[in-house]
Amino acid sequence: MTDAHRLTDRTALLRNRARAMRDPALFLHETALEELQHRLAMVNRTFKKPAIVTGFPDFWANALPEATIVPDEDVLTLGEQAHDLVIHAMSLQWANDPVGQIIQCRRALKPDGFFLAALLAGQTLFQLRAALAEAEVEKTGGLSPRILPMAEIRDLGGLLQRAGLALPVADNLALNVSYQTPFHLMRDLRAMGESNALAGRARHATRPSILARAAEIYQAHHSAESGRIPATFELVFLTGWAPDDSQPKPLRPGSATARLADALGTKEGQF
Template sequence: MNATPELFDRDALRLHRARARQDALFLHLAAQEEVQDRLSMVNKSLTKPAIITPFPEIWRPVFPDARIVDDSDVLALEPGSFDLVIHAMALHWANDPVGQLIQSRRALQPDGLFLGVLLGGGTLNELRSALGQAETEVTGGLSPRVAPMSEIRDLGALLQRAGLALPVADTVPLTAEYRDLRHLLRDLRDMGETNAMTKRLRRPTGKAVFNRAEELYRTHFATDSGRLRATFELACLTGWAPDESQQKPLRPGSAQARLADALKTSEVPLKD
């Protein structure tokens, strides 16, 4: 049997990242702030960190003692060696995100913390809509242009599938504004976030598609000042390596008191 085709072309992704500009990686800086904010709320000393990132120059100054690991399919992490693993802005390009989470969990010591930040499902919804409609109108077809990104409910389920305890998934919406479509696409190139899907269109796209996409973008997503709004959604994932010291949910039916009594209200049975 043939192997399942991979969604992302990792060779193309490496080329895109190689030409990224450090001064364009504002999403990584926003992710750093989210990570530091969440770590500040952890009532525990974490001294053995590892960071999975394609841009170590961005993350190393903030975590100088961390092991920096490339986001390859097989992560260079020894089992049970870290009390903190940060997956930094790379999971949305993983062909096997569950595998990445499982490897991260195995690298954690008991009661170690996993923190992941990636682009979520609301990212570039304006660009996806405008390009999709424009290509359909102009060419009569539709090709993969903006990578599919996971919704928050799916990401929470991935944490559970990976065996992480006390899983939490939430999102942080960010908005940027651009002069025109060309400005947005150039910024994505400078971030290393352009199309690296395996089934992407391999021939140049005609100007008519981009011209029509610009019209649609301005019609539906322009700001009052005439600039183009672009949404970037940071999905933040938190989970712990299982440990006996952690709180555990009670078994169904083990409650010793009725919720209705605590609330001083009457209980009304639901209809079948």
């Protein structure tokens, strides 16, 4: 992949994560873990060779100590058909090639192995994105990449099919968090390791006047009666299975053994 097509500056991303670990704010990871455990419980299967792809190895290794922890590099260090469960944990949003990441996970699964992913997407930080954009246009007359673009859930569901996974499902969970000011939110983003690591970002510090104006806009448009400001985080969860002959298959067109009209209690041609 050429630098011109890269979304993420990997060096900056790793630097941001290392800085975050000094005083981390990983409540989103904690929520994602709870949701993933709930989904695993619904599967009702014991997984003996799990692997987790993540940029936060300490947290996820402690959460699932039996799992092999793999960094979220462009090329994943996963053996082919080596695992019965692969979890991509809270880092797929930073992938330069998300389809390629999921394909690599699918190849690492044994037949009928389970893939699970949790990532930030959708409406995440829409308030901050709008406030920063308005402030920068007002102050400079232009825009620079500041916040990671967020994929929509319908597009993410399509990635599962493109990656060759069977029985794909995508669902989401919206979290609404409140902060004293937009600057407290920005501080938390640094402590999450989610601050700007875009390859196309400006290589100089943001002007204080832009940040101050963005905070004013944020407060004016979104503050509650208490004076606190809301911040939305949308977690999207993706699930799918490595193909296997034991899985249910869709019927061929024309192979139905019962008429739809009979099931609906109507006559054919009745509308």
